[in-house]
Amino acid sequence: MGQDIAGIILAGGRSRRMGGGDKSLLALGGDSLLGHAVSRFAPQVGPLALSANGDPARFAGIGLPVLADVVEGFAGPLAGILTGLEWAAANTASETLATAAGDTPLLPRDLVERLVAAAGARPGSIAVACSGGKWHPTFALWPTEARAALRRFLVDEDIRRVSAFIDRHGFVEVEFSLLKSGEHEIDPFFNINTPDDLAAAARLLQSIKP
Numbered sequence: 571m572g573q574d575i576a577g578i579i580l581a582g583g584r585s586r587r588m589g590g591g592d593k594s595l596l597a598l599g600g601d602s603l604l605g606h607a608v609s610r611f612a613p614q615v616g617p618l619a620l621s622a623n624g625d626p627a628r629f630a631g632i633g634l635p636v637l638a639d640v641v642e643g644f645a646g647p648l649a650g651i652l653t654g655l656e657w658a659a660a661n662t663a664s665e666t667l668a669t670a671a672g673d674t675p676l677l678p679r680d681l682v683e684r685l686v687a688a689a690g691a692r693p694g695s696i697a698v699a700c701s702g703g704k705w706h707p708t709f710a711l712w713p714t715e716a717r718a719a720l721r722r723f724l725v726d727e728d729i730r731r732v733s734a735f736i737d738r739h740g741f742v743e744v745e746f747s748l749l750k751s752g753e754h755e756i757d758p759f760f761n762i763n764t765p766d767d768l769a770a771a772a773r774l775l776q777s778i779k780p
């Protein structure tokens with residue numbers, strides 16, 4: 571599935587709310603936080619790379635090429651997405667790039683399939699995931715031809731908000747259902763920012779069926 575779609579997983583942030591270091595490599599339920607995202611996302615795409623800053627050697631165990639941001643200074647996820655679009659255009663035959671954040675251990679297993687279906691209804695647009703009425707702009711399908719406009723937006727206009735670019739470019743939304751865990755509903759895009767989030771995710775992984 572999705573073998574003609576390129577993908578990147580974003581793991582290039584500064585993890586300040588986690589206390590610095592690199593949250594993506596923290597242990598969670600017998601794997602790393604990033605390992606969970608890779609396991610769910612990798613089967614959904616063809617060529618796949620990790621978008622990350624700093625020493626790539628720390629990701630050797632993940633087994634993916636590591637792309638350092640083409641814009642310096644931790645410019646945020648949009649810098650990783652621009653890097654991924656330029657990588658996909660130069661190194662793959664794909665005309666679209668699927669993106670996912672590496673701090674989201676329950677990301678949907680049908681993410682790319684559903685984004686592709688929605689984008690097909692409005693060619694050239696960005697397909698973006700939502701749940702519970704909330705946008706998740708780092709979980710999206712991007713036409714590689716958007717990269718020049720994205721570079722102008724990020725570098726020349728110095729606007730970093732992913733949602734602002736999506737809004738300007740044109741988009742379709744794809745709604746994902748909440749997951750059930752007993753009486754509770756869990757957002758599949760629940761992402762890990764703090765030590766408390768990590769502890770909550772460890773509890774969730776025990777209670778949710780894969």
Ligand SMILES: Nc1nc2c(ncn2[C@@H]2O[C@H](COP(=O)(O)OP(=O)(O)OP(=O)(O)O)[C@@H](O)[C@H]2O)c(=O)[nH]1
Pocket residue numbers: 580581582583584585586587588621622623639643644645646647649650651670671672673708763
């Ligand atoms: N490539 C790349 N990815 C980033 C960058 N900043 C954030 N990300 C990724 O985007 C996703 C969401 O990031 P956040 O959790 O909002 O930011 P963070 O810097 O990782 O964490 P905080 O410092 O606590 O805000 C995560 O998967 C990050 O790894 C960046 O500058 N470059």
